Amino acid sequence: MVVQTWAFVPTKVNHPWVNVEVRAEQGAILRTSGVPYSAALASLARIRSALQGLGVSWPGRALTLNIHPACTAEELPFVDVALSLALLAVQGKINPTTLSKVASTGMLSLEGNLRWPGPPATQASSVTSHHGQVPDGIALWLGPECSRVSVHFDQEGRASHLAHLLANVTDWLAQASPSLVFLTSRHMAASPSPGWTDLQGEGKAKAWLCIAAKHRWPVMMAGPPGVGKSSLARAASHLLGTDRPWLAPHPTGGAAGLLGSWRKGQPLPGAWVLADSGTLFLDEFPEWPKPARESLRHIMETGVLDLHRADGSARWQSNAWVLAAMNLCPCGQHERGCSCTASERTNYRRRISAPLLERFPVHLDVNGSDLSECTRTWEECLAWMEEIDAERALAWTDQATTALTLILTQGLTSRRLQAHLRKLAEGQARWCNRLEVLDEDVRRGYDVMWMNRSGWLNPSSPPLLDAHDEAYF
Ligand SMILES: [Zn+2]
Missing domain, CATH: 3.30.230 (Ribosomal Protein S5; domain 2)
Structure with a gap:
């Protein structure tokens, strides 16, 4: 040939x-x-x-x-x-x-x-x-x-x-x-604002990407093809610094491409390791082989990857910021004329297991309908990343504590998710330059946990997103 x-x-x-x-x-x-x-x-x-x-x-x-x-x-x-x-x-x-x-x-x-x-x-x-x-x-x-x-x-x-x-x-x-x-x-x-300002709207997604980048929280973006999920991810990766690695491996690379492999007596690190201190972007997340996806659960939690193969073992560490993107159904059209059946949608969602979804505290709905602009410019986002101390303790108001308790008792049973909601509310308060967490911060945090709510992976869940319900408020 x-x-x-x-x-x-x-x-x-x-x-x-x-x-x-x-x-x-x-x-x-x-x-x-x-x-x-x-x-x-x-x-x-x-x-x-x-x-x-x-x-x-x-x-x-x-x-x-x-x-x-x-x-x-x-x-x-x-x-x-x-x-x-x-x-x-x-x-x-x-x-x-x-x-x-x-x-x-x-x-x-x-x-x-x-x-x-x-x-x-x-x-x-x-x-x-x-x-x-x-x-x-x-x-x-x-x-x-x-x-x-x-x-x-x-x-x-x-x-x-x-x-x-x-x-x-x-x-x-x-x-x-x-x-x-x-x-x-x-x-x-x-380009002082790499792609960020070219993307019109998506103000909510941009704000949460800044907050997530600051804390290195994994983010799952969902939306139909062509609305700019990849562009947002690429632009957001520059929030970490101009010379940080950016890796966007293709699902066909499988577990070896993502996690590493063993070739000719040498361990070969995968994309997760190579993205250390930078960004790992996993597009078409449900298309990744299941072993590769599920292996992420442990390494995202611990920051350590142990590779055991017949040829030998290797141990790597990485603090890659993990961004993933997916469609919400096999046809990808969502509200704009989805042709999938309810069971097709359910099966597609269930490719991402609940324990794996729990590793992504932030879920962003990027479907092109958010026309609002981010409240900060690109330069202001970079300044916020520099200035805000993510370790500083915040005070919770009584109203915020009440709102949190209501959601924890009614909606979120997993301890990991409960911890996420606290972190998300505090992240939102920091984004607003406050040292006090308000009940609206809790509500905004809960708003980006929609895939982790009961019903998302359930066969009887609604066919399309009605994620932004206000049931608890
Ligand atoms: Zn569909």
């Missing part, structure tokens, strides 16, 4: 658009044409590590790489992303026909992050200067950290990790207009 795609190598001033071919066949050797053998080995070593991070195995076949016009060892890092996409096609993860219309650029880190191998300023200028020379047939252009932003795509279309490209490249290409599309990740330096 032969897979063909394109790479953009800006240092080749006269021929920046480079054709990349990979042939896979029976055997075990590597042949190269148009590229130094040692440079190809170095590039494949990076790609191999990045693919392992996605849980994608290396093609156990003879590979022939052909790059035309020929690239030097210094130029080959710009071809990493193209080569990795070609190898994903060889492994059946991407349709090879799709790739022939894609040009990409950039180097991969061992964890699969997309990097620009040259000085940052060179990317925008080189892309701009070569815009007019794009070969016929390229419909989609992928690259990291470009300051030039697509006019065709919203922020969903920016990519910073190989998993993101893998998950989306087919969809992006289907949406691409006949003209060339620039698809880039947003560079922090070029």
